[in-house]
Amino acid sequence: MWRCPLGLLLLLSLAGHVALGAKQGRVRRELAPGLHLRGIRDAGGRYCQEQDLCCRGRADDCALPYLGAICYCDLFCNRTVSDCCPDFWDFCLGVPPPFPPIQGCMHGGRIYPVLGTYWDNCNRCWQAGNHSAFWGMTLDEGIRYRLGTIRPSSLVMNMHEIYTVLNPGEVLPTAFEASEKWPNLIHEPLDQGNCAGSWAFSTAAVASDRVSIHSLGHMTPVLSPQNLLSCDTHQQQGCRGGRLDGAWWFLRRRGVVSDHCYPFSGREQDEAGPAPPCMMHSRAMGRGKRQATARCPNSHVNNNDIYQVTPVYRLGSNDKEIMKELMENGPVQALMEVHEDFFLYKGGIYSHTPVSLGRPERYRRHGTHSVKITGWGEETLPDGRTLKYWTAANSWGPAWGERGHFRIVRGVNECDIESFVLGVWGRVGMEDMGHH
Incomplete structure (x- = not known):
């Protein structure tokens, strides 16, 4: 039974180690499925802004660890299959993102915001959030450190x-x-x-x-x-x-x-x-x-x-x-x-x-x-x-x-x-x- 607005967040923080290599060449990056297509939705947070990163043109080094994957802050970001960091569009380009991030998770056809607390079949749900202290850390590292x-x-x-x-x-x-x-x-x-x-x-x-x-x-x-x-x-x-x-x-x-x-x-x-x-x-x-x-x-x-x-x-x-x-x-x-x-x-x-x-x-x-x-x-x-x-x-x-x-x-x-x-x-x- 569904207990909490958590599925998305776990997908986020437990996204696998199959990181998109930052230096693996143009073709690999063009063909790589976008983060959003791999089930990774915006975890919020200032990635480009935090590092003050906005690179011109194609710069594969212009990348940050993103919940077990890699996201980019360069202008090569493909608009339809995006590997951009969540704040790339508003921070680097000053425009809203082309696919609005789902802030929360789906249950029974409804989207529940991340920080809500809900009742389901009389079961109290606890609230989940995304802690900036753990950004870029894998589950392994969390348990280890x-x-x-x-x-x-x-x-x-x-x-x-x-x-x-x-x-x-x-x-x-x-x-x-x-x-x-x-x-x-x-x-x-x-x-x-x-x-x-x-x-x-x-x-x-x-x-x-x-x-x-x-x-x-x-x-x-x-x-x-x-x-x-x-x-x-x-x-x-x-x-x-x-x-x-x-x-x-x-x-x-x-x-x-x-x-x-x-x-x-x-x-x-x-x-x-x-x-x-x-x-x-x-x-x-x-x-x-x-x-x-x-x-x-x-x-x-x-x-x-x-x-x-x-x-x-x-x-x-x-x-x-x-x-x-x-x-x-x-x-x-x-x-x-x-x-x-x-x-x-x-x-x-x-x-x-x-x-x-x-x-x-x-x-x-x-x-x-x-x-x-x-x-x-x-x-x-x-x-x-x-x-x-x-x-x-x-x-x-x-x-x-x-x-x-x-x-x-x-x-x-x-x-x-x-x-x-x-x-x-x-x-x-x-x-x-x-x-x-």
Whole structure:
């Protein structure tokens, strides 16, 4: 059954690797079917304009990657079989495109706009959008550079769960958001860029909130993912992926400094050379306090205090237990499987839509990611049923999803989100409560 206005967008972002070669000669390009004839419709976006590209005559180098294909910004663009970039006509020629782009997708003979949200047979659809951060990236690259949590070993997956017991007659609220219970102590999502380091970003995000909550707001650090990426090197691979259990071990035994002290250096995909060397090691300072052995890499910041946590614990996968833990102790970390359609999420309550079934396997790849769950809620559907969801923070920056956050169906282990959920306590001593 059709679920969402998504078919087009998946065609767009999963368009194959059969790129039209930019330098493969006149005949090949003249005979190549136009992008629109290959099912690729305008994804919007400023291609020629972004690169300030408008070449005179025939210039095959005047090309840009376009959703798995190549589009051109030169005046050779054939008017009937077009390989032009979507904004070629209005930016380079100042005229409307000869075939108006379909902004949306067809369902039942109707065209639905890309950013709409629709009901179909009483099923809520989530909204899809086209994120400029992913333009020119293939699905393979998205999975390789935008995730980066290695699925835990069976030993770790079988980690003893701590069961949270609900008291007899205890009723949890229908909606909860950590930032409302703990204002100013819940930090906004960071952006991992093309660094496959969600293992470090989600760990730092949950630890930041929990240290802030457990110190009653005396310490409110944004902890440094870069400190983990560069210094937690035992069986970890920095921007090429890492393990959650190793990240929490490091935070407990070594600790990390703030993001201000040790900012994210950002690693572009395929960047040659080793990861940035570790700039900070911690040393004990007596009475449980630790301080880094070096000055902050950010020379404008002097505070190189190290923050630590207690041993991490795993929650049961029952949504009520996760909810109670979240409400009492703060945001939790969750593992999840990311499928091709999650990259396109713009808003609404996400559930994986298997629109790519029947397509070649390379369009159906998925990978393991980790995120911070911050709350929950529910929506009533038109037929009276209730759709329950989690709210969570991703690490793909504020432009993705709902200001960097997303909602996902709760209680049915959607995309494995309830299969491996972790909590931790900030290590906070009495002396920490007085002078921060």
